[in-house]
Amino acid sequence: MDRRKFLRSAALAGIGLSFPGGLKQAAEAAQAGPDLAVVQGPSAAAITRAAIEALGGMKKFVSRGDIVVVKPNIAWDRVPEQAGDTNPEVVAEVVRLCIEAGAKKVKVFDRPVNDPRRCYVQSGIAEAARDKGADVIFMDDRKFKDMEIKGIALKTWPLYTEVIEADTVINVPIAKHHGLAKLTMSMKNWMGVMGGSRRMIHQKLDESIVDLARAIRPKLTVLDAVRILTDNGPQGGDLDDVKRLDTVIAGTDQVAIDSYGATLFGMKGSDLGYVRIGAETGFGVMDLAKLNIRKMKV
Amino acid sequence: MQKLLTTQNIRRITQGLFLLLFLFLFIQTESKGNDELGYPVRLFLDFDPLISISTMLAAHALPVAFLLSLITVVATVLFGRVFCGWVCPLGTLNNMVGSLRKRKPESMPVKWYRWKYFILVFLLVSSVFTLQFVGVMDPLSLLIRSFSVSVYPLFNYAVRAYFDVVYAVNPLGIALLTEPVYDVLKSTVLSFGQSFYVQGVFIGLLFLVILGLSLLEKRFWCKHLCPLGALLGVLSRRAVLSRSVSEGCTSCGACASVCQGNAQPDSKEHWRISECLMCWNCDDICPENAVRFGFGKPRPASPLDLGRRRVIAAAVAGVVAVPLLRVTPLAQANSKNPALIRPPGSLEEKEFLKRCVKCGECMKVCITNGLQPTFMEAGLEGIWSPVLVPRIGYCEYRCTLCGQVCPTGAIKRLTLEEKAKVKIGLAMIDKGRCLPWAHSRPCIVCEEVCPTPKKAIWFEDVKVKDREGRTVAVMQPHVDLELCIGCGICETKCPVLGRPAIYVMSLGESRSRENQLLMPEY
Numbered sequence: 018m019d020r021r022k023f024l025r026s027a028a029l030a031g032i033g034l035s036f037p038g039g040l041k042q043a044a045e046a047a048q049a050g051p052d053l054a055v056v057q058g059p060s061a062a063a064i065t066r067a068a069i070e071a072l073g074g075m076k077k078f079v080s081r082g083d084i085v086v087v088k089p090n091i092a093w094d095r096v097p098e099q100a101g102d103t104n105p106e107v108v109a110e111v112v113r114l115c116i117e118a119g120a121k122k123v124k125v126f127d128r129p130v131n132d133p134r135r136c137y138v139q140s141g142i143a144e145a146a147r148d149k150g151a152d153v154i155f156m157d158d159r160k161f162k163d164m165e166i167k168g169i170a171l172k173t174w175p176l177y178t179e180v181i182e183a184d185t186v187i188n189v190p191i192a193k194h195h196g197l198a199k200l201t202m203s204m205k206n207w208m209g210v211m212g213g214s215r216r217m218i219h220q221k222l223d224e225s226i227v228d229l230a231r232a233i234r235p236k237l238t239v240l241d242a243v244r245i246l247t248d249n250g251p252q253g254g255d256l257d258d259v260k261r262l263d264t265v266i267a268g269t270d271q272v273a274i275d276s277y278g279a280t281l282f283g284m285k286g287s288d289l290g291y292v293r294i295g296a297e298t299g300f301g302v303m304d305l306a307k308l309n310i311r312k313m314k315v
Numbered sequence: 316m317q318k319l320l321t322t323q324n325i326r327r328i329t330q331g332l333f334l335l336l337f338l339f340l341f342i343q344t345e346s347k348g349n350d351e352l353g354y355p356v357r358l359f360l361d362f363d364p365l366i367s368i369s370t371m372l373a374a375h376a377l378p379v380a381f382l383l384s385l386i387t388v389v390a391t392v393l394f395g396r397v398f399c400g401w402v403c404p405l406g407t408l409n410n411m412v413g414s415l416r417k418r419k420p421e422s423m424p425v426k427w428y429r430w431k432y433f434i435l436v437f438l439l440v441s442s443v444f445t446l447q448f449v450g451v452m453d454p455l456s457l458l459i460r461s462f463s464v465s466v467y468p469l470f471n472y473a474v475r476a477y478f479d480v481v482y483a484v485n486p487l488g489i490a491l492l493t494e495p496v497y498d499v500l501k502s503t504v505l506s507f508g509q510s511f512y513v514q515g516v517f518i519g520l521l522f523l524v525i526l527g528l529s530l531l532e533k534r535f536w537c538k539h540l541c542p543l544g545a546l547l548g549v550l551s552r553r554a555v556l557s558r559s560v561s562e563g564c565t566s567c568g569a570c571a572s573v574c575q576g577n578a579q580p581d582s583k584e585h586w587r588i589s590e591c592l593m594c595w596n597c598d599d600i601c602p603e604n605a606v607r608f609g610f611g612k613p614r615p616a617s618p619l620d621l622g623r624r625r626v627i628a629a630a631v632a633g634v635v636a637v638p639l640l641r642v643t644p645l646a647q648a649n650s651k652n653p654a655l656i657r658p659p660g661s662l663e664e665k666e667f668l669k670r671c672v673k674c675g676e677c678m679k680v681c682i683t684n685g686l687q688p689t690f691m692e693a694g695l696e697g698i699w700s701p702v703l704v705p706r707i708g709y710c711e712y713r714c715t716l717c718g719q720v721c722p723t724g725a726i727k728r729l730t731l732e733e734k735a736k737v738k739i740g741l742a743m744i745d746k747g748r749c750l751p752w753a754h755s756r757p758c759i760v761c762e763e764v765c766p767t768p769k770k771a772i773w774f775e776d777v778k779v780k781d782r783e784g785r786t787v788a789v790m791q792p793h794v795d796l797e798l799c800i801g802c803g804i805c806e807t808k809c810p811v812l813g814r815p816a817i818y819v820m821s822l823g824e825s826r827s828r829e830n831q832l833l834m835p836e837y
Contacts, residue, residue, distance in 0.1 A: 094713050094766075130764060130808070132682045132711055134507060138348030139713070155507075159482055196774065197759040197790070216760045216810040220750065254712075255768035 051311035052302070053268040053277055058315040061106035061243045061265070067315045068239065068267035069114060078237045081119030083184035087111050087151065088235070090190050090206050091127035091142050093252045094135040100244040100259045101252050103191040105141035107241045107265060111189055113149040123151045124179060127209040130252075161212030168228025169294070170221040175212030180233060188235040188271065192242045192278045194250030194258070197222055201251050202278040203238045203271040204230035204291055223290030230271050230291075231300055240266040240274050242281055272301025273308050280305075322595040326400065330407040337404040341462055342504060344720060346682045350731065352719050357676060359404070359455050360722040364388050364550075365543045366456065366672055369449035370723045372442035374669040378723045391547045395554040399537055399544050400575060400592030405454040406537050410575070412526045413533035423532050427539045428577040428590055429621050433629035435545035440633030446640065446696065450672030454536075454543050457522070460675035460699060464512040464688055465519030467679075471506050510684045511707070518688065518699070537592065538577045548589035549619070555610050556593070558586060563605035570597035570606065580606070587617050640696040648829035652692045653820040656703040656801065659710055659737045660718040660727035663826050664693075670725035673699040677717035677726060683708030685803065686717060701726075703739065705803030705819050710739060712766035712802055735767075740801030741823035741832065742771070742794045749816035751789040755779045761792055761805035761817045771798035772805065796823065796833055 054071035056064040069075050079085055089108045095101030108125065115123045125146045129136035133155050137143035143153045161175035180186055190206035197219055198205055207229040208215055218225040242264040246253040253259065262281060268274045272295035276286025286292040286303040296303035337359060344355045360366055361380040364387050370378045378384070387398055399406050438449045450456040478497040482490045512518075528535035537544050560583045571581040573596035578587045580597040598606045644650040646664075658677055661667050678686040678701055685708025688699040701717070703710055712735070718728040729737065742761075750758040762772040774790035781787050794817075801819045809815040823832050 094711060131766075132346070132348075132714070134346050134348035135682065135711065135714065136348075143348075159479060196762045197757060214810065216808055219758050219760060219763075219810075220756050222757065249768060249770050251763060252766060253768070254766065258768075 052270060052273055052308040053266055053310045055264060055266050055277070055310060055312045056315055057262070057264045057313070059263055060315075061104050061241075061263075062110040063315050064243075064263065064265045065107045065110040065239060065267075066114065067313060068265045069111075069237070071311050071313065072237070072267055072269070075114040075118040078187065079115050079118040079120050079185050081121075083115075083120045084182075085115045085120045085123045085185045085187060086180050086183040087115065087123055087125045087146070087187045087189055088180070088206065088209060089125065089127060089142055089146075089241075090193075090201075090209065091133075091136045091140050092130045092209065094129075094131040094139050095253060096139055097141050098244070098256060098259065099253050100191065100193065100246040101250075101254070102136065102140035102142060103189050104241045104243045105145035107239065107243060108142050108189055109145035109149045111187060111239055112146050112151040115185075115187070116150045120185070124183070125151045125153045126156050126177075126179075128156050128177075128211070129209075158212070164232065166228050166232045168224070168231060169298075170224035171218070171228040171232075174229075176232065177210040177212065180210045185237075186233060186235040188233075188238040190238070190240055191245070192240055192281055193246040193253070194248050194282070196250070198226065198291065199289055200275075200279060200282060200284070202275045203240055204275055204295065207233050223294055226291040227294045227298065227300060230295070235271070236269065238268055238271050238274050240278055242266060242278070245281055247282060270301040270308075272296055272303055273305075276301075276303045276305060277308075277310070321599050323599050326594055329401050330410065333402045334404045334407045337458075341459070341467070341679075342506075344676060344680050345506060346680065346714070346716055350713070350715065352680065352716055355676065355680070355720040357720050357722045358383075360459070360672070360674060360676075362387050363453060363455050363543065365449055365453050365546050366722060368546070369438065369442040369447055370670060370672075372439065373445050373447040374666065374723070376670065376724065379721070387547075388550060391550040391554070393554060394556040395551040395588060395591055395593045396544065396547045396576070397593045398547055399541075400594045403454060403537075403543075405458045405541075406534065406592070408458075408526060409529045409534045409536050413529040416530050423535070423539065425577065425579070429619075429625070430539050431541050431545040432548070432619060432621050433625060434540065435542040435549075436626055436629040437633040437636070438542055440630045441636050444634060444637040445669055446633075446637045447669050447672065448636070448640075448696070449542065450674060451698070452540070452542050453672065454541050456672045456674040457525070459679070460673060460688070461518055461522035463675040463679035465515045465522060467506065468510045468512060468515055469519065471509055474500060474505060475509060507682075508684070512678065512684075512687055513704070514688050514690060514699075534575055534592075537575075538590070551591070552589050552619075554588060556608060557588065557611055558591070558597075559607050559609070559611070560586075561605045561607065563603040564601075565603055565605075567602065569600050569602060573597065573600050585617055589617075589619060640694060643694045645692075645694045648827075651821065651830060653822060654702070654704075655689070655692050656705070656740045656803070656819060656821045657824065657826065658686055658701050658703060658717040658726050659734055659739050660715070660729045661739075661826055662725060662727065663828075667725050667826075668693070668697050668700070670723040671697070671700045672723055672725075674722060675699065675701075676720040676722070677701045680716045680720050681708065682711055682714055682716065683807070685709055685807070703803060703819075705806035706815065707807075709804035709807040710802040712800075712804075735800075736825075738800045738823055738825040740803070740819045740821045741796055741799050742801060742803070742805050742817050742819045744792060744794060745814070745816045745818065748811050748814065749792065750811065751791045752816075755781055755787050755789050757789060758810060759790060759792070760808050760810055764804045764808045766802060766804060767798050767800060769798060771795045771800070792817070799823075 050073045054068040056068040058064045089103035093101035164176045195201040248258040361383040364384040367381040367384040575594040576590040576592040578591040686701045746752040750756040803819040805817045
């Protein structure tokens with residue numbers, strides 16, 4: 018990652034300045050441990066814990082007193098077995114580790130496509146995250162502010178201020194099929210913090226996804242592949258489309274994570290437009306051969 | 316010293332408690348994200364014998380919880396119109412508005428009380444001929460409808476606007492103090508989101524007029540117009556709780572001025588029990604303490620004095636109204652209003668109209684705000700019945716709340732499995748507006764949001780040429796008519812604003828045998 022280039026784009030985005038320390042930390046984290054930790058096992062909580070541990074532990078990403086935003090995918094009124102939303106146990110474990118690492122507050126939210134109340138309850142995420150001490154909140158329309166993104170497709174867009182203002186942002190997406198993007202994983206998950214008429218961005222979806230992921234820059238991404246949705250996504254509903262992989266992938270490079278995630282579906286990272294663009298513009302690494310990937314079973 | 320525990324005060328407290336109960340249940344009639352609803356405000360309608368009777372007459376069916384309405388009947392037969400005087404939340408509101416006027420208002424001509432009986436006769440006779448029009452004037456239905464569609468959205472709008480402005484301007488950092496208050500309100504009395512209803516103004520103004528009439532005369536609505544009051548009046552005529560006036564009466568007339576009904580308490584012998592709301596004001600105010608309410612042998616009821624010809628006229632009007640309202644092309648399969656998308660679980664249209672009492676609870680509880688009151692889409696007979704307007708909100712695939720709150724079973728209560736199979740219409744694509752079809756631009760929103768397990772919207776990969784002659788690959792959406800359930804989320808979320816590029820019509824709705832497109836398989 019070209020540090021100077023990143024700093025410039027982050028400064029242009031007007032948000033990079035809010036966490037220069039976080040950047041340094043993330044850079045250190047990337048040097049120390051593996052680039053990606055891929056952990057398989059029967060317990061969603063245990064594999065989540067092990068994956069983050071492999072990267073150097075949550076303390077690497079969360080400092081004492083931090084306000085943390087954990088952003089799962091809670092877009093649909095689906096139950097966990099249908100794999101339309103992030104696995105609640107994965108989310109809950111991330112929340113627990115944040116609190117254990119000393120976070121002052123852990124906020125969990127998403128801007129669902131279906132009714133927010135039903136999505137929060139039916140996905141099981143609200144209850145699971147609350148149990149571990151998170152503030153599970155419905156997004157407040159007043160807290161979307163126009164942000165300069167200056168990306169390839171997105172120039173300015175209203176984004177959720179609580180994400181921008183947080184000390185630490187953790188992306189907790191689920192790996193699913195998607196009609197246009199082919200797959201939706203970590204980078205596309207940021208559509209959930211967009212305000213306004215986000216349905217328009219499908220006209221230039223791949224570029225927009227990269228612009229967004231670039232603007233948000235989570236310190237840590239935990240991709241839930243406990244169950245993946247292989248067809249009729251991103252919403253699903255048919256249990257025949259759900260494949261149980263009992264896997265979690267953690268890392269700090271969203272391009273790398275999505276590139277690896279593609280292999281779970283028998284694809285390559287280069288099959289996904291946004292991964293390709295992400296790699297071409299130097300946002301992350303698509304070529305898995307260049308990555309230090311640690312695979313484990315727990 | 317004035318006595319605090321007067322009957323009047325006990326009654327006021329009781330009225331207040333019932334009004335609070337009503338408001339509590341009303342606010343609870345909202346999704347919390349679970350499949351089942353806690354306490355719907357339907358409870359009040361369950362106790363409403365007028366709804367029970369008209370549903371029995373019109374639909375030959377029993378309302379969901381009609382036994383509860385028998386409690387009201389028995390209470391009235393024994394104790395008179397206590398429901399009107401002590402329980403009815405609309406009566407209480409009328410009471411409160413009436414109290415706003417200090418000066419004693421003019422009394423309307425005494426005989427006006429008969430109007431409500433004529434209205435009752437009209438409504439019930441038309442019910443016999445299968446017309447369910449009672450809900451338009453039933454006080455509880457009217458109250459819930461007015462609150463759902465107008466009063467509560469208005470209240471929410473006002474409160475939100477206030478806190479939003481304070482939040483945005485934040486004078487002297489005061490938002491730090493107001494935001495916690497706002498949070499408390501949001502988790503207690505405010506709705507989850509701001510709802511909007513077509514006709515909110517119209518229904519709201521009608522409600523204001525009804526309340527405003529109380530300024531002309533206290534409880535104008537209860538005395539002269541309320542058909543439930545009339546029904547209870549008829550039932551109350553041989554109540555065992557009765558009123559007697561002792562020899563001490565000096566005919567001072569004090570009681571007449573405080574009577575909540577139109578019972579002529581000063582005329583002793585001609586006291587009309589059917590008009591008495593059992594408020595006991597006459598008992599409280601009597602300077603000679605000559606008025607007494609107590610149990611005794613039912614006295615011969617004073618006649619309602621309606622006039623046979625007038626009753627017959629009202630009955631005839633009820634008979635005539637039925638064909639009058641029904642000679643409309645809207646009943647024909649070929650000329651139905653295609654936008655009349657009924658909630659999932661709705662009975663076939665004729666049966667639906669026989670049951671729907673227009674209480675608006677389904678609209679209140681609809682989580683996307685998509686259920687709206689009709690105006691003339693279903694004819695005058697169906698005024699204020701629910702219609703799904705997908706541009707406002709769609710039918711949430713796994714939500715069954717409208718069927719849970721419907722008091723008369725016009726909307727059946729569905730299980731999630733049943734719900735997934737019910738078609739309320741079909742989606743069609745407007746190829747002249749759709750981005751991939753007409754403008755060679757990628758867009759997949761309708762497919763993305765389509766909730767059926769196997770998506771009812773599928774893509775055809777096509778190569779088209781742009782203006783410069785370059786080949787562009789686009790995915791053009793198609794609707795699978797077998798799989799589409801007409802939920803309308805595609806229309807709600809379609810980025811082509813105004814007239815959408817995909818829209819839902821009632822065609823293909825499973826409740827209708829005629830309104831079909833595909834060749835039947837039987």
